[in-house]
Amino acid sequence: MSAIDDLPPLRDVLAAHELNAKKALGQNFLLDLNLTQKIARNAGSLEGAHVIEVGPGPGGLTRAILSLGAARLTVIERDERCLPALREIGERYPGRLEIIEGDALKVDFATLAGDAPVKIIANLPYNVGTQLLVNWLLPGSWPPYWQSLTLMFQKEVAQRIVAGPGDGHYGRLGVLAGWRTEARIAFDVPPQAFTPPPKVTSSVVHLTPREAPLAVAAEALERVTQAAFGQRRKMLRQSVKSLGGEALLERAGIDPTRRAETLSVAEFCALANAIG
Numbered sequence: 297m298s299a300i301d302d303l304p305p306l307r308d309v310l311a312a313h314e315l316n317a318k319k320a321l322g323q324n325f326l327l328d329l330n331l332t333q334k335i336a337r338n339a340g341s342l343e344g345a346h347v348i349e350v351g352p353g354p355g356g357l358t359r360a361i362l363s364l365g366a367a368r369l370t371v372i373e374r375d376e377r378c379l380p381a382l383r384e385i386g387e388r389y390p391g392r393l394e395i396i397e398g399d400a401l402k403v404d405f406a407t408l409a410g411d412a413p414v415k416i417i418a419n420l421p422y423n424v425g426t427q428l429l430v431n432w433l434l435p436g437s438w439p440p441y442w443q444s445l446t447l448m449f450q451k452e453v454a455q456r457i458v459a460g461p462g463d464g465h466y467g468r469l470g471v472l473a474g475w476r477t478e479a480r481i482a483f484d485v486p487p488q489a490f491t492p493p494p495k496v497t498s499s500v501v502h503l504t505p506r507e508a509p510l511a512v513a514a515e516a517l518e519r520v521t522q523a524a525f526g527q528r529r530k531m532l533r534q535s536v537k538s539l540g541g542e543a544l545l546e547r548a549g550i551d552p553t554r555r556a557e558t559l560s561v562a563e564f565c566a567l568a569n570a571i572g
Contacts, residue, residue: 300329300363303388309354310491313381317353317492321375322421324490325353331489332360338482338502339415339446342366348408348442350400350418350428354381357419362389370394372403400428406441413443422494425449426469429457433472434514438505445503446482454481454499466557467528468521474561475510475517477503510561516568524556524564531555536567544570 304312306327317323326332335357336342343365352358352371355378361369362385369392371382376397386393396403401424405416420428425447432445449457452465458479459465473479482500487493519539527535533542533552545552547570550563559567 300333301359301388303359303385305329306354306356309381309384313354313377315354315377315381318375322423322425323351323353323375324419324422324492324494326356326419326485326489327491328489329356329360331485332356333364334483335419335446335448335500336360336364336417338500339417339444342415346370346409346412346414348372348405348414348416348418350416351421352382353378353419355385357417358382358385358393361417362392366392368392368394370396370408372396372398372400374399400424401431405432406435409441413441415444415446416442417446419448422450426453429469430472433476434518436514438476438509439507440505442505444505445477446500447503448485448498448500450494451484451497451499454501457501457503461558461560463557467525468518471521471561471564472517473503475506475512475565477505479503510565512565512568516571517564519571520564520568521556524559524567528556532559539571 317325342361344367346368347361347366349358349361349369349371352373358371373382379395379397382395432442455465456467456469457473458481459470460474480502482502485498487497523536523539524532531553532545535556536544542552548566550567
């Protein structure tokens, strides 16, 4: 019996189903159920909530979410080897767990969420985590269909998400996350917490949507940040030359000799709005 429910310890689950983490799927399994509960608690109260989890693997975080009272949990798993272990969890929590086999990058999360806001909680596979975050940050309408995001990334990626101007980690992710959300690093997770241990430390990031982010077209903001940070060592008049160069910067009221890492989110929005 485990520390949080009457299901077997996760090491026994891995052995029973002959599960080994696949590098090609970006898998690193978390086996400490106290740690998975700590991750889930950072999403706030889950009592009665609808939660979506991506990449549950053998179900460590899944069990934590359900043990904390989520009324409904939808998990998306592309590795069919993990499905039997997840079904066993579903039998322990009848009517509360929905399992979707498939690629999370191809899932329509807004449709999955339905009418009520959801909380997304995930130990994201390393190879798709950043793209999933960008997709969640850039839905067409705002506020979004999600109430919060509680996600685990490599620490370096987490630092990029929460970074602001002047920070060496500041870049496209920091601008997009800072534009539409309040983001913070909740805590770090050492490599030895995983099976197999990755080569890097991981971090849990919690994001909540801003009610009224600055008005700007997401596509234009992406174009500006991609150009500006694509040549971050150069002055803006050179890095955004393909978008209008000095004329664009003049319309936005920004000194052309500045560099991308010095611009605030508001200034990036002004630059995006100045694109013809």
